[in-house]
Amino acid sequence: MREFLQMGGYAFYVWTSYAVAAVALIANIVVPLRQHRRLLARIARRARRRSAGE
Amino acid sequence: MNIVVRYFHTLGSPPYFYRLAQRLIPWLAAACAALIAGGLYLGLVEAPPDYQQGESYRIIFVHVPSAWMSLFIYVVMAGAGLVALVWRVKIAEAMAVASAPIGATFTFLALVTGSLWGKPMWGAWWVWDARLTSELVLLFLYLGVIALYGAIEDRRTAARAVAVLALVGVVNIPIIHYSVEWWNTLHQGPTVTKFDAPSIHISMLIPLLLMAAGFMFYYAVALLLRVRCALIDREQGSKWVGEIAGEKA
Numbered sequence: 001m002r003e004f005l006q007m008g009g010y011a012f013y014v015w016t017s018y019a020v021a022a023v024a025l026i027a028n029i030v031v032p033l034r035q036h037r038r039l040l041a042r043i044a045r046r047a048r049r050r051s052a053g054e
Numbered sequence: 055m056n057i058v059v060r061y062f063h064t065l066g067s068p069p070y071f072y073r074l075a076q077r078l079i080p081w082l083a084a085a086c087a088a089l090i091a092g093g094l095y096l097g098l099v100e101a102p103p104d105y106q107q108g109e110s111y112r113i114i115f116v117h118v119p120s121a122w123m124s125l126f127i128y129v130v131m132a133g134a135g136l137v138a139l140v141w142r143v144k145i146a147e148a149m150a151v152a153s154a155p156i157g158a159t160f161t162f163l164a165l166v167t168g169s170l171w172g173k174p175m176w177g178a179w180w181v182w183d184a185r186l187t188s189e190l191v192l193l194f195l196y197l198g199v200i201a202l203y204g205a206i207e208d209r210r211t212a213a214r215a216v217a218v219l220a221l222v223g224v225v226n227i228p229i230i231h232y233s234v235e236w237w238n239t240l241h242q243g244p245t246v247t248k249f250d251a252p253s254i255h256i257s258m259l260i261p262l263l264l265m266a267a268g269f270m271f272y273y274a275v276a277l278l279l280r281v282r283c284a285l286i287d288r289e290q291g292s293k294w295v296g297e298i299a300g301e302k303a
Contacts, residue, residue: 004099013170014170020163021163029275033279036279040286
């Protein structure tokens with residue numbers, strides 16, 4: 001396990017590459033998911049307000 | 055009207071496409087996770103170290119698929135842009151616009167992981183050679199598309215402007231691909247995408263292809279997630295969006 005993590009002395013380069021990729025790819029999923037939820041909530045809120053106003 | 059044309063008309067309708075995306079996303083995400091998990095395991099654990107580069111070469115499994123995706127997504131973006139310009143299909147507009155940030159992410163990753171690979175192997179984080187420079191131009195093209203879309207108020211005009219910019223930028227794609235053959239570069243030549251058999255051992259090729267397939271599915275998921283938002287945003291006054299918002303609330 002230690003040997004695996006050390007990557008033959010290249011640990012910094014190898015693991016930084018994978019960490020940056022993981023962060024960037026996860027962010028690209030989380031951002032539109034949250035935007036989707038926010039959009040639907042806003043539309044539902046506006047519809048409720050409209051029906052309350054009638 | 056024949057069946058194929060009619061199917062494309064249905065597919066081009068935002069409510070139909072939205073519901074199709076809803077159904078597809080979990081399956082595509084599961085395939086993506088499985089492929090990437092398999093690729094990571096085979097690439098980081100099972101594959102032997104390289105005879106010249108030792109363990110550092112393992113960056114290949116994230117670097118090369120990212121670079122492939124950066125080119126592939128650009129071509130898809132330009133293709134969707136062309137469809138949007140010629141046939142005014144709303145979904146195609148949304149796809150072109152939604153592809154830009156995902157493509158920019160992969161281009162950024164190709165550059166960063168390349169840099170992290172270049173430092174121990176070449177002794178430099180960055181060199182102004184043809185491959186690296188043309189890939190950097192690709193990043194600027196993506197950022198240009200994003201900025202241009204944001205700068206124009208009317209969404210449909212913005213999407214058309216973006217499509218034109220994306221199409222003009224296609225000229226950069228063959229330049230990137232052939233840069234390692236046309237110029238003397240520090241970057242190594244292709245090992246997989248060439249006419250002879252790939253000059254990479256099968257134990258390294260399989261994880262590389264698994265990661266590439268995983269990234270393809272990732273792109274599909276990320277694209278659908280963004281297109282979904284774009285459709286709701288653009289059609290927020292319509293009945294079908296109201297129904298969906300009502301279901302969720």
